[in-house]
Amino acid sequence: MFNLWKNLSVVKKLYIVVGGMALLIAIELGTLVFALSTLSSVRAFVGGEGLWSKAQKNAIHSLSSYIFTKEKHYYDDFHEHMKIPNGDRRARLELMKQNPDISAVYAGFIQGGVHPDDIPGVIVMLRRFGEVSYIQRAVVAWTEADELLNVLIEKSEELRKLFAQPTVDADEVKRILAEINVINAKLTVLETEFSNVLGEGSRWLERLLMLLLVLAVVTIEGTGLFLTFSFAKNLNRSLLELNAATREIGQGNLGITVPVHSADELGELARSINKMSHDLDVNISQRLLAENANQVKTLFLANMSHEIRTPLGIILGMTEILKDPHVSEQEKRKYLDVIESTGHNLARLINDILDITKVESGHIEVELTGVKLDSLMEEIESMMHLKAAKSGIALSFHMQPGLRGIEIATDHNRLKQILVNLINNALKFTSEGSVRVDLGRAGDDIYFEVTDSGIGIPEEMQSRLFQNFFQVDSSSTRKYEGTGLGLVLSRKLARSLGGDVVLKRSTLGEGSVFRLIIPHHEVSRGTSVEPVKVSEEAKAGLQGSRVLIVDDSEDNLVLIQHYLKKYQVLCDVAMDGIDALEMTEQNIYDVILMDMQMPRMDGYTATRKLRERHYPAPIVALTAHAMKEDRERCLNVGCNDYLTKPIVSEQLYATLLEFTRKDGDSNAPERVK
CATH class of the missing domain: 1.20.1330 (f41 fragment of flagellin, N-terminal domain)
Incomplete structure (x- = not known):
């Protein structure tokens, strides 16, 4: 014993x-x-x-x-x-x-x-x-x-x-x-x-x-004294021996051996010190591995810089062209479409980086809702059809008949993000042929298979495919652009949903098959939520609403006013929290759109002071900080809702309608919480 x-x-x-x-x-x-x-x-x-x-x-x-x-x-x-x-x-x-x-x-x-x-x-x-x-x-x-x-x-x-x-x-x-x-x-x-x-x-x-x-008191006291005495005695002896050993190692005596008296953590620590003194002679290989990892990270950062600078260069160049008075309206429309497409790609890249950061730090947000599988497939097909058509790739979607009308509990946005990543990868690495998406059931799981007829992946690279900072071709002359984030992010997101992403098979020159697996969770009552849809009729209900826009960026003020004045919303502007406090003393607004990072007085302080004054208007945080803790901080100081930059006009309209609609207004959209 x-x-x-x-x-x-x-x-x-x-x-x-x-x-x-x-x-x-x-x-x-x-x-x-x-x-x-x-x-x-x-x-x-x-x-x-x-x-x-x-x-x-x-x-x-x-x-x-x-x-x-x-x-x-x-x-x-x-x-x-x-x-x-x-x-x-x-x-x-x-x-x-x-x-x-x-x-x-x-x-x-x-x-x-x-x-x-x-x-x-x-x-x-x-x-x-x-x-x-x-x-x-x-x-x-x-x-x-x-x-x-x-x-x-x-x-x-x-x-x-x-x-x-x-x-x-x-x-x-x-x-x-x-x-x-x-x-x-x-x-x-x-x-x-x-x-x-x-x-x-x-x-x-x-x-x-x-x-x-x-008896209870005697047992408690006796047991406590016995266990404390025996524990303290062993701890004191072990610490003295460990202290002496570390002092010897510090002086260069790597042949020192610490006595191991037990199999607990102190014994394990003694064994670790013994092993450390032995392994110090052979840590050169470990140092080389660390240097190699730093090189990979450096390469990743260089690639990331390239991927961010490329769309920025396009946007700035196209903007410069648009300033030319000799550019026709048709050409302007074409350049604007390029700017919009490039901006979306840049936002998606930044979102991928943020998602990787969230996953690694344990802050990934998963919101379970009811997802209809056939509706999801139709939604993704409509999203990806145009891109596939532009590339000349035949994109097809197939579903087992028994899955039509089936609804599962999962995160709609994360699941769609994974599928879009996989399909984008398939389209990018397929120069001709087809990409096929299959939806089926295997036991208690739902699976999506993305099959392409593209270049395939070399066998020696397949085991490293889902590693951080890894690309099959990382050379400066590589043919295919990209950050190498898509697959590793997709796997991490899938695992956060209780599933996984795996490479089912790949043959060089013949194509690859990636499989996404997610558990088939039943939908509980109240889980199924339809996404926000704002009709033009509903947007017309914003007419006459009075909104205060608080932002230190004149460009953002112009952009938001453009969105709102389109539907006859009365807009006032403030450049910081102090101006906002002065304006709210004179006016009552239907909604306040509050930037959170501003000079003189930030949005957090301004919101807190407004709530201390019992100012009644809803306050919506409008900020470029997109982490979970940022949302919680905004809500904790008194904001009613939270929107991120870059601004999505439809989400802005839906949020304003929620806070400005009158009771019984059937045109107002239902909010997804």
């Missing part, structure tokens, strides 16, 4: 010490609660007996007064006093049944004068401890006393009938009075026995509970 304890890990030792003491303390607390509740029940039982006894004595006194005065109100007083023992008897008889009516028990005890808060304790005493000898003896005395009370009631009836006669037989009255006195004496004996029995039971219970508490 000692060796087993010695070899346990430090964490397990602490768990055992803390858990054992917590268990013992819980037992002690449970014992105390049991003691208090039981003693309270005994007190309630004794209190009920006191009321019973007092009522019985008052009843006999009233009956005696009735005998001597023959006044009827004493007879009535007798029966009034008898209601208390009669109520207790009703409750006792009901509790003796196999399935008692608790409401009837309550009614009986309330008639018996027992306080409603004490009734549960009395019931517990009679039902839970009914087999205990003390309770059995008390109930026997109670039952015998009730039988005597029945006789007493009969004597009262005899007296009533006797006094109703024209001539009262004095001898008969004396006989009944003598019998009443005998009954009273017997009741006194039974009441005394009842009280003595409960007293004995209370003292026995007190001694038992005290013994249990003492």
Whole structure:
């Protein structure tokens, strides 16, 4: 047993010490609660007996007064006093049944004068401890006393009938009075026995509970001292040895060996130091691996710089061309389309980088909604059809018939993001031929297979395909552009959904098959949510709304005003939080769009001050900070909602409609939370 304890890990030792003491303390607390509740029940039982006894004595006194005065109100007083023992008897008889009516028990005890808060304790005493000898003896005395009370009631009836006669037989009255006195004496004996029995039971219970508490305290203290002493002794010895060993290693003595006394963390630390002193001679290879990893990261950053600068160069170049007054309207439209497409690609690249960061830091957001598989396939097909057509690639979608109409619980946006990444990859590496997307079921999982007839992946590269910062072709003369983020991000996102992305097969020159697997989770009620759709009719409902736009960027102010004035929204602007506070003192707005990072006073401070003033308008954070913690920070300071830059016009309209719509406005879109 000692060796087993010695070899346990430090964490397990602490768990055992803390858990054992917590268990013992819980037992002690449970014992105390049991003691208090039981003693309270005994007190309630004794209190009920006191009321019973007092009522019985008052009843006999009233009956005696009735005998001597023959006044009827004493007879009535007798029966009034008898209601208390009669109520207790009703409750006792009901509790003796196999399935008692608790409401009837309550009614009986309330008639018996027992306080409603004490009734549960009395019931517990009679039902839970009914087999205990003390309770059995008390109930026997109670039952015998009730039988005597029945006789007493009969004597009262005899007296009533006797006094109703024209001539009262004095001898008969004396006989009944003598019998009443005998009954009273017997009741006194039974009441005394009842009280003595409960007293004995209370003292026995007190001694038992005290013994249990003492044993619990002694066990807790003894166990804690023993475990603490043995743990501290081993810890002190091991730390002294480890300290001496590290000092020797620091001085260059790599042949030092630390004694290993146990298999816990301290023993493992000793082994690690021994191994470290041995491995210091051979760490050159590890240093080379680190240098190689740095080279890969450097290459990745260089590639990322190229991928970001390329669309930026296109956007800036096209913008310069648009300034030329000789450019025709048709050419301007073409250049604007290029700028829009390039901007979307740049935003997607930044989103991929952010998603990788979120996954690596554990902040990836997964929102489960109801996703209809056939609707998802149609949505992606409409998205990718034009790109495939421009590349001259035949893109087809196929679904097992049994999956039509099926709805699963997953993250709609993340699932779509993975599929779009896989299909984009397939289209990019397929110069001619086709890309096929299959949806099917395998056991409890749903799978999507993306098959292309492209260049394929060399066998020696396939094992490294999902590594960070990896590309099959990383040379400066590579044919295919890209960051190398798509596949690794897709796998990480799929695993966050409980699934995976794998390379099913790939042949050089013939193409590849990637499979996405996600679990088939049933949709619970309230999970299925339709995406936001804002109709032109709904947008027209924004007309006349008054909005304050707070942003230090004039370009953003121009852009947002353009979106809003298109639907006759009245716009005021402020360049920072101080200007916003001044304007809200003079005006009440329907919505405030608040940039969060501004000079002089930022949006967080401005929002907090507005809420301190109880300003009623909804405040929507509009910021380029897109991490989960940024959203939470905005909501915590008082924002009602959160939108990210670059601004998506449809999302902006939907948010404004939510906060400006009137009750009963059927045109307002439902929000997805």
